[in-house]
Amino acid sequence: MKKAVITVVGKDCVGIIAKVCTYLAETGINILDISQTIVGGYFNMMMITDLSGANKDFLTVQDDLNEVGKEIGTVIHIQDEAIFDMMHRI
Numbered sequence: 001m002k003k004a005v006i007t008v009v010g011k012d013c014v015g016i017i018a019k020v021c022t023y024l025a026e027t028g029i030n031i032l033d034i035s036q037t038i039v040g041g042y043f044n045m046m047m048i049t050d051l052s053g054a055n056k057d058f059l060t061v062q063d064d065l066n067e068v069g070k071e072i073g074t075v076i077h078i079q080d081e082a083i084f085d086m087m088h089r090i
Contacts, residue, residue: 001050001052002050002051002052002080003032003048003049003050003051003080003081004048004049004051004058004078004079004080004081005046005047005048005049005078005079005081006020006024006045006046006047006049006065006076006077006078007044007045007046007047007076007077008020008043008044008045008046008047008069008074008075008076009042009043009044009045009074009075010042010043010069010072010073010074010075011041011042011043011073011074012038012041012042012043013043013072013073015072016043016045016072016074017036017045019068019071019072020045020065020068020072020076023064023065023068024049027054027055027056027061027064028053028054028055029049029050029051029053029054029061030049030050030053031047031048031049032047032048032049032050033047033048034046034047034048035047043074048081058078058080061078062078065077065078
């Protein structure tokens, strides 16, 4: 399994989850775990995903998610799980 962490942050509006999840499904990326919340009108979502079935390479997915974020007024980041874990190791 090739895991990645995806975060989505921005002003809350209708369709954020739908837009992001539709892109992931169309790209063959499986969502393994998801957490979302709205705090003070700001939407926050974190997903653990499996990219092993993706029909695009990591850099293309990263660029595409950046564009999806711009379309819906959010910032979307994707990181390889191993890098994410190394950055947050104490």
